[in-house]
Amino acid sequence: MNPLWLLALVVWPAVMSLAVAATGRWPNIRETVSVATGVALLAGVVGLIEPIAAGERPSLTLFEILPGLGFTFTLEPLGLIFALVASALWPLTTIYGAGYMRGNDEHAQTRFFVCFALAISAAIGIAMAGNLLTLFVFYEMMTLVTYPLVTHHGDAESRAGGRIYLGILLTTSIGLFLPAIVITWLFAGTLTFTHGGILAGTGLTALGAIALYTLFVYGIGKAAVMPFHRWLPSAMVAPTPVSALLHAVAVVKAGVFSVLKITVYIFGLDFAFKTGATEIILWTSSITIIAASVIALYCDNLKKRLAYSTVGQLSYIVLGSALATKLGAVSGSLHIVTHAFGKITLFFCAGAIYTAAHRKYISQLNGLGRSMPFTFGAFTIASLSLIGLPPMGGAWSKWYLMSGSAGVEEYALLGVLAVSTLLNIVYLLDIPARAFFLPADDDTPRGFSEAPLACVLPLCVTAAGCIALFFFAYPIISFISSALGEGA
Amino acid sequence: MIVQLFHQMPVLVVILPLMAAPLCVIAHRALPAWLIHTAVSWVVFGISFLLFVETRVAGRVVYALGGWAPPFGIELVIDRFSAIVLLLVTGMSALTSLYARASIAAELPRERAYLVYAAMLLCLCGLVGMTVTGDAFNLFVFLEVSSLASYSLIAMGPSRRALLSSFQYLIMGTVGGTFLLIGIGFLYVMTGTLNMADIAQRLQGVAHTHTVEAGLAFIVVGLSLKAALFPLHAWLPNAYTYAPSSVSVFIAATSTKVAVYALIRFVFTVFGADLAFDSLPLGDVLIVLSVAAMLSGSLAAIFQTDVKRLLAWSSVAQMGYIVLGFALATGAGLTAALTHMVNHGLIKGALFMAVGAMFWRMQACSINDIAGLGKRMPWTCAAFVVGGLSLIGFPGTAGFISKWVLLQALMVDHHWLLAAAILVSSLLAVIYIGRVVESLYFREPAEGRKVARGEAPALMLVATWTLVALNIAVGLFGAAEVDATRQAAMSLLGVGQ
Numbered sequence: 001m002n003p004l005w006l007l008a009l010v011v012w013p014a015v016m017s018l019a020v021a022a023t024g025r026w027p028n029i030r031e032t033v034s035v036a037t038g039v040a041l042l043a044g045v046v047g048l049i050e051p052i053a054a055g056e057r058p059s060l061t062l063f064e065i066l067p068g069l070g071f072t073f074t075l076e077p078l079g080l081i082f083a084l085v086a087s088a089l090w091p092l093t094t095i096y097g098a099g100y101m102r103g104n105d106e107h108a109q110t111r112f113f114v115c116f117a118l119a120i121s122a123a124i125g126i127a128m129a130g131n132l133l134t135l136f137v138f139y140e141m142m143t144l145v146t147y148p149l150v151t152h153h154g155d156a157e158s159r160a161g162g163r164i165y166l167g168i169l170l171t172t173s174i175g176l177f178l179p180a181i182v183i184t185w186l187f188a189g190t191l192t193f194t195h196g197g198i199l200a201g202t203g204l205t206a207l208g209a210i211a212l213y214t215l216f217v218y219g220i221g222k223a224a225v226m227p228f229h230r231w232l233p234s235a236m237v238a239p240t241p242v243s244a245l246l247h248a249v250a251v252v253k254a255g256v257f258s259v260l261k262i263t264v265y266i267f268g269l270d271f272a273f274k275t276g277a278t279e280i281i282l283w284t285s286s287i288t289i290i291a292a293s294v295i296a297l298y299c300d301n302l303k304k305r306l307a308y309s310t311v312g313q314l315s316y317i318v319l320g321s322a323l324a325t326k327l328g329a330v331s332g333s334l335h336i337v338t339h340a341f342g343k344i345t346l347f348f349c350a351g352a353i354y355t356a357a358h359r360k361y362i363s364q365l366n367g368l369g370r371s372m373p374f375t376f377g378a379f380t381i382a383s384l385s386l387i388g389l390p391p392m393g394g395a396w397s398k399w400y401l402m403s404g405s406a407g408v409e410e411y412a413l414l415g416v417l418a419v420s421t422l423l424n425i426v427y428l429l430d431i432p433a434r435a436f437f438l439p440a441d442d443d444t445p446r447g448f449s450e451a452p453l454a455c456v457l458p459l460c461v462t463a464a465g466c467i468a469l470f471f472f473a474y475p476i477i478s479f480i481s482s483a484l485g486e487g488a
Numbered sequence: 489m490i491v492q493l494f495h496q497m498p499v500l501v502v503i504l505p506l507m508a509a510p511l512c513v514i515a516h517r518a519l520p521a522w523l524i525h526t527a528v529s530w531v532v533f534g535i536s537f538l539l540f541v542e543t544r545v546a547g548r549v550v551y552a553l554g555g556w557a558p559p560f561g562i563e564l565v566i567d568r569f570s571a572i573v574l575l576l577v578t579g580m581s582a583l584t585s586l587y588a589r590a591s592i593a594a595e596l597p598r599e600r601a602y603l604v605y606a607a608m609l610l611c612l613c614g615l616v617g618m619t620v621t622g623d624a625f626n627l628f629v630f631l632e633v634s635s636l637a638s639y640s641l642i643a644m645g646p647s648r649r650a651l652l653s654s655f656q657y658l659i660m661g662t663v664g665g666t667f668l669l670i671g672i673g674f675l676y677v678m679t680g681t682l683n684m685a686d687i688a689q690r691l692q693g694v695a696h697t698h699t700v701e702a703g704l705a706f707i708v709v710g711l712s713l714k715a716a717l718f719p720l721h722a723w724l725p726n727a728y729t730y731a732p733s734s735v736s737v738f739i740a741a742t743s744t745k746v747a748v749y750a751l752i753r754f755v756f757t758v759f760g761a762d763l764a765f766d767s768l769p770l771g772d773v774l775i776v777l778s779v780a781a782m783l784s785g786s787l788a789a790i791f792q793t794d795v796k797r798l799l800a801w802s803s804v805a806q807m808g809y810i811v812l813g814f815a816l817a818t819g820a821g822l823t824a825a826l827t828h829m830v831n832h833g834l835i836k837g838a839l840f841m842a843v844g845a846m847f848w849r850m851q852a853c854s855i856n857d858i859a860g861l862g863k864r865m866p867w868t869c870a871a872f873v874v875g876g877l878s879l880i881g882f883p884g885t886a887g888f889i890s891k892w893v894l895l896q897a898l899m900v901d902h903h904w905l906l907a908a909a910i911l912v913s914s915l916l917a918v919i920y921i922g923r924v925v926e927s928l929y930f931r932e933p934a935e936g937r938k939v940a941r942g943e944a945p946a947l948m949l950v951a952t953w954t955l956v957a958l959n960i961a962v963g964l965f966g967a968a969e970v971d972a973t974r975q976a977a978m979s980l981l982g983v984g985q
Contacts (some may be wrong), residue, residue, distance in 0.1 A: 063964065063965055063967075064965070064966075064967035064968075065889075065963075065964060065965070065966050065967060066889065066892060066893075066966050066967055066970060067967045067970050067971060067974075068967075069967070071964065133883075136883050137883040137884050140882055140883050140884075141883075141884070144877075144882075151930060154930055159926065159930050162930075163922070163926075166918075166922065167918070167922075170880075170915070170918050171915055171918070174880070174881065174911060174914050174915060174918070175911045175912070175914075175915055178881075178891070178892075178895070178911070179895060179899070179907060179911060182892065182895045182896055182899055183899060185896070186896065186899055186900055
């Protein structure tokens with residue numbers, strides 16, 4: 001397989017963003033271009049499954065950014081999974097976005113779709129980065145191109161939200177992530193993602209490893225481990241399709257994917273486990289899981305509650321990485337997929353509710369389920385998936401996370417997971433329960449009044465995806481396991 | 489004939505601008521003066537590029553002025569280190585020449601424009617002379633040439649406050665120049681020679697006398713004044729703010745850097761690192777001052793409302809990065825200092841050009857004046873955004889390369905606190921650049937302000953975007969730049985020749 005494919009896939013959405021910009025005057029053509037670009041991208045990424053599964057690891061170095069540090073793309077199974085998730089959900093979100101943006105008469109729609117394409121380009125770049133420096137380049141690019149999406153409305157509230165967004169993400173990445181990369185470079189003399197890690201045997205002490213790992217995880221602000229999680233609720237001022245794809249899938253998953261990748265390919269699971277490098281993060285992510293769930297209980301704003309739920313769910317993935325075992329890494333990567341499908345469905349529903357009934361607050365949703373059965377049905381399915389009940393995909397990732405925790409004999413973590421599951425049930429199922437079972441308010445629309453088809457169709461598809469993942473989890477798991485090598 | 493000229497290149501870079509300056513005065517009109525300035529700047533840039541290539545191959549180019557053999561005559565020495573600084577200075581002059589025409593026509597009365605071009609050429613001559621000379625006294629002379637030219641250039645600024653800031657700079661600059669002269673005098677007393685290499689040789693016996701130590705102190709303080717190193721920076725914000733825009737571009741990108749270059753040259757080539765850093769605590773002093781510069785400059789920049797002044801304070805901070813690298817006195821540190829000298833030139837050049845274009849359009853450049861310009865001057869504002877990202881040290885821009893090399897130089901010697909100071913200063917840069925960008929894109933023009941539309945003239949945009957493109961190119965292909973600066977640093981330390 002020609003490694004130039006990797007470059008082509010990274011550049012493709014960015015190039016096509018020009019076409020989107022050029023066709024800005026004709027919205028139908030513009031959205032067709034967007035969707036076609038997304039479908040082509042998905043086809044390209046799917047085409048890579050076979051060679052990667054067969055053990056190929058295509059790699060391409062374009063030029064040297066710094067002496068000895070190339071601008072390098074390499075594809076391995078974890079990256080492919082992330083790329084697949086991002087590219088599969090993008091066309092759906094574009095369709096949804098078209099319905100939402102038109103349904104709400106948003107301004108600057110062209111800028112919106114252009115930035116969207118660029119963000120996907122950055123996500124694919126992160127997925128295929130061959131070394132930490134390349135990953136960092138795309139990580140920062142993603143922060144930058146999503147900023148106009150967060151401040152889309154341009155009013156004082158979204159400017160303030162954008163300031164927090166940019167402030168926290170740049171502070172963490174420049175203040176913590178960058179020095180962590182430089183330290184890694186000084187110790188290891190390389191930044192290439194390598195099977196088994198690059199830090200073992202470099203003279204890094206156990207204490208140093210703990211410090212470095214902590215620096216990395218907090219440096220990756222996109223993973224939203226507390227106390228650097230505030231940017232995510234702030235980003236909810238963005239239009240809902242942005243929250244759906246970027247702040248439930250592309251941006252936040254780029255964060256946790258980076259954590260996972262650094263754990264597996266920079267530290268190496270063995271080295272991380274032996275030195276206990278992940279010790280601090282193990283507990284801070286546990287605290288985040290509980291604390292975020294508790295905060296979510298008290299949020300009346302629907303999108304805000306989903307945002308805090310995301311903060312908690314992201315820490316599941318960080319926790320999985322921090323277990324530093326094969327089971328943990330598998331659960332983390334699997335949860336990237338299942339949470340992506342679950343959370344995007346929930347955001348799609350939130351946007352559909354806003355478009356159809358202009359409701360933002362959970363207390364206003366009483367009885368709405370009878371007039372929006374599809375939306376709230378999908379909401380229920382996705383909630384069950386996030387809670388981790390079969391037959392939804394989320395059941396598997398929680399299963400692996402629990403067995404991973406039990407495997408390293410951290411029984412307190414099992415307690416954390418159990419409590420958070422209970423909290424999940426309370427704050428998520430509360431919403432469809434209100435909609436279906438409580439009596440409607442006086443001004444709640446009667447009869448069937450769903451959002452436009454372009455909004456409802458994608459959320460049904462992703463909800464179906466949540467169920468499908470339950471039955472198709474095994475190939476994904478064995479695919480990930482092949483990346484991590486034998487033994488645990 | 490051609491070969492002859494080739495041998496004369498080291499002197500041509502100094503002589504051409506010097507002789508062209510009176511031609512501008514004789515021409516007496518804006519257009520011919522501009523043509524002369526542009527032509528000479530580009531020719532000198534071309535020659536500098538050839539010299540750069542020559543030093544890459546040969547290591548050193550030496551030229552005996554007037555055929556008088558050194559140490560009796562004046563010697564011009566271009567090694568890998570000075571070649572890079574030379575390339576920066578002449579390159580910035582060449583790009584500024586493209587930019588200057590429209591900008592100066594808008595800011596100054598027509599009948600005085602030719603004087604700006606003449607003075608800019610003199611300033612170029614002085615800066616180039618400082619870079620290429622191998623003679624200590626000659627360096628002082630060229631420093632004064634460039635300084636006098638800058639005083640008059642700043643005084644020509646469009647507002648009356650330019651006169652006062654020029655006067656302020658004149659006082660400080662003269663003190664600096666005098667200190668330098670006194671220091672050189674001390675060296676002459678002890679060695680009886682003015683040729684740098686010769687002084688270095690003869691100093692070895694007398695290095696630890698108080699006279700030599702005092703000489704070093706005078707030279708360091710004198711050049712720090714010209715380099716605007718904290719706490720000797722008071723002249724800089726006013727000077728950059730009130731000078732004509734194209735003068736701000738040129739001076740901000742070059743003059744303080746050449747002063748630091750001269751400082752590095754004196755410390756490493758004349759005195760030797762042992763005397764300055766081991767016997768005397770120059771390193772410790774400079775480290776403290778540079779950290780103070782980074783933090784105070786960035787903090788002050790946050791509270792500015794005038795964008796030019798904001799950039800000027802940011803320059804004070806950025807000089808801290810450069811001096812910090814130099815103060816480490818290691819190969820990696822010098823590499824970082826030189827890399828950032830070049831990159832900061834590219835960054836500040838681009839930023840001042842963008843702000844100058846906004847000034848050209850609005851006749852003002854406070855944060856409120858430029859509100860909402862993002863839609864009306866998309867190219868200029870985009871240039872500012874990229875330049876700002878580069879200043880912050882965003883990956884994919886020149887500033888990132890600087891930051892990486894500097895962090896690496898600090899961390900390899902376990903200076904964790906200094907590394908943290910750099911990161912904090914970068915984050916402060918996020919705030920002050922963010923304020924400007926937010927005003928450009930997310931605020932509406934104030935009520936009652938006339939809404940001027942339209943982009944800056946093509947040549948201004950070409951110059952600005954050339955620098956922006958260079959920022960990105962360096963950010964992506966930084967390995968080549970770092971290789972060159974590393975070799976230059978090694979040649980200065982006398983390693984690997």
